[in-house]
Amino acid sequence: MYQRPQHLMSRASQQYRVWFWEEPVCDDHAWLEVRAVNSHLHVLVPHLPPGLAGEAGHELQRQWLNNLRVQHRIIDFISWYYTPMALAFTDQLRPRLTLYDCMDELSAFHGAPPELREREEELMHRAGLVFTGGYSLFEAKQQRHRSVHAFPSSIDNPHFAQARRGLADPADHANIAYPRVGYSGVIDERLDLTLLRELASRQPDWQFVLLGPVVKIDPATLPQGPNLHYLGMKLYEVLPAYFSNWQVALLPFARNDATRFISPTKTPEYLAAGLPVVSTPIRDVVTTYGSYAPVRIAATVLEFEQAMAEALHEQAEFDWAPIDAHLQQQSWDLTWAGMNGLIKEHLKTSENVRAHALIPE
Incomplete structure (x- = not known):
């Protein structure tokens, strides 16, 4: 489904290198599919055999991710999340910014993992910025984080x-x-x-x-x-x-x-x-x-x-x-520009705080 994540990350790839890590698919052997959309955007699809579930699957994805970072010299980066469950294999990352773009109240969905709420609490704690896919979600999340911003559904x-x-x-x-x-x-x-x-x-x-x-x-x-x-x-x-x-x-x-x-x-x-x-x-x-x-x-x-x-x-x-x-004011281009402005502002503020902390007394 070509939806919010695809619209936004396609635009992000015009200014950043983007690796889009999808959820695993079932296969007869374990391998990481790497598909280039353009020179700055790659889609990563973990292929896992049916018996490789739980922590074993997470550990393999963690290894693949670590290898990817070494291969492409990914040192200064942003971790952008659409599901808190991805923390199971990314909690070792130390990005300059962790960002949670919350599209839905995933814990309310049928078959949601029982640990999802706990994972989301951890992600909210790590996140420097939280975006929401609508105003109702914004109202639900704004009391749980210091920097929540509503970016409702946009339009191409x-x-x-x-x-x-x-x-x-x-x-x-x-x-x-x-x-x-x-x-x-x-x-x-x-x-x-x-x-x-x-x-x-x-x-x-x-x-x-x-x-x-x-x-x-x-x-x-x-x-x-x-x-x-x-x-x-x-x-x-x-x-x-x-x-x-x-x-x-x-x-x-x-x-x-x-x-x-x-x-x-x-x-x-x-x-x-x-x-x-x-x-x-x-x-x-x-x-x-x-x-x-x-x-x-x-x-x-x-x-x-x-x-x-x-x-x-x-x-x-x-x-x-x-x-x-009304629709002219709701383009994905405008949405991405608004998000990217907040990202740059946050990074600049963080860098200023860091520089100030390094100044000797």
Whole structure:
């Protein structure tokens, strides 16, 4: 999934060397895949056999990481975390700055490791800066750290705005009838499957298209029907073509612990594509986008059904100028510039403190 980490680290690589360490994948033997995206950005994927879990897997990753630092002479560096669980093989690092970019309240997710909260406390203690992916998360974290900064979901506006030009229908999409309402993203416990099932049943002429991988839930539990279409994960590059051939976009999130602090990146992406959005009352969606005409908030099946019907009927009548102006202020370029400014300020302050400490009495 090409999301916040990929957007930010791609931009970071224009000014820094970046090694992007992914979570392990299962393989028949142990090896570290190193894939060059460009001369300054490398993706690292640990391959671990099924029996190599727990501390043994962590120790092997620690060795690979240490070897990588020696090979590339990585001495003066920043450790940037998306999950506290990575401390299991990186706690030996002594960076100039530890940074935690918190996208979600991971401890609330189904199957979260029981030690995650403890790991996050340790990471918060080590971190010089904490960024959050939304305002709800900011409010939840700001009392736990001295330097927390909110950077909500941003948008690659030119990429998704292509959808407004009327792109060709993808081949696996072309035979689906109209009207089409779509969702793009991970399909997991955060989606309200009961809501989706009832909507599809009550409106058999509406075609529900879902793009994305099914994660951490049994695919057999997904609602099924002739108007429900699961097309799997799509490359980021082709998403505008799918969005261009929808009439309404959905955010059918459940109201549970896993969605309490989310700030869906898909909201601005849908809107940049010119799609009206219907969402359950996710707080960050309501507070950031709820006042704009193309966005409808619905708490029940009936409200959702009515909001979708209105969006389908009024699509051509929406005033897009206000939301387009708002989206211009939410680019990933601006987000990275804001983050990098804080990083440089922190490093400069730390260097000044260090220099002052070295001055003899």
